[in-house]
Amino acid sequence: MLIRLRVSLPDRPGALGQVARVLGTLGVDIHQVTVLDRETGRAVDDFTVSWPGSPEVEEVRDRLSAVPGVTVEGAWPTREAPGFAPDYDLLKHVMTDPGRAFPTLVDAAPHLVGADWAATIAFPPEAPGAKAVHRSWNAPEIVETAEPIPPRPAVYGGAVPLMSVPLVDTGLCLIVVRTVGLAFHRAELDKMARLAEIVAMMARTADVRVRAGDVFR
Structure with a gap:
């Protein structure tokens, strides 16, 4: 096991x-x-x-x-696969297809920090129960947030450990949940926040280039 x-x-x-x-x-x-x-x-x-x-x-x-x-x-x-580099794989896939940056991010996030599912929601959310914009395969359609989400990366303890990472200038917030185990450590939050920031930057750069007519081949 x-x-x-x-x-x-x-x-x-x-x-x-x-x-x-x-x-x-x-x-x-x-x-x-x-x-x-x-x-x-x-x-x-x-x-x-x-x-x-x-x-x-x-x-x-x-x-x-x-x-x-x-x-x-x-x-x-845990379902983590030791010996692999999921963070590098994430960035490679986003670089290959930046138009799917955020679906790729939520698919990869659980493997990056030993979580069970991830989703993005509109930020700031209009209600504690927000509809997922993007979600990993086992994420719920409605994401429940027991506390107000701050405009900075944060972790929450309680019965269901959760981390939130606002994606700057995207109108989205990444939610990552661990249904079994301890609250996320600040080192895990820092790792996820940095990777999410890079992914958001890559997505914005791709969008600017597409709108300028320089479509990725």
């Missing part, structure tokens, strides 16, 4: 190796490690691992408690 583990550990030499050794003794295959944060003597890392069977979150926490100073912040199933 492919699982994503978010682990807080001491930011010192050898701590990451200790976690890896414990996971190894449990028969866990580590596919990828992503450093999300390093401050005040601690680090927050996301591990994408193949775990034997179907473990419960409490079991994962108990097994890793053998490492001093380690805290498992969360564990949830």
Whole structure:
């Protein structure tokens, strides 16, 4: 079973190796490690691992408690494919067909940050329940936003973790949702915001060139 583990550990030499050794003794295959944060003597890392069977979150926490100073912040199933570069793939596809920049963005966004679905809605939304303009294959037609969406990238916790990324000068806002797991980390938000900004710039450039008669071949 492919699982994503978010682990807080001491930011010192050898701590990451200790976690890896414990996971190894449990028969866990580590596919990828992503450093999300390093401050005040601690680090927050996301591990994408193949775990034997179907473990419960409490079991994962108990097994890793053998490492001093380690805290498992969360564990949830993931469909991410370690070893690939979905961010590069996104930009390549947008460059190839900039007219479909935003549908391509919402299709790619869940794979970029370990989410379950994504959509764009009109920004600012007229109501808490906004109709999706573009949506990934499993996104709802009506996107519910429990809180007002600010004019800057933001994350929301609660029962359904969500991030919002307004797409500047497009009248759209990207919504990304993780139905199972922890709230999005600020590093995940920063990554999504930067990629969305590039995609929006590419779409605007393509639109200007098309209107000027320089159609992409």
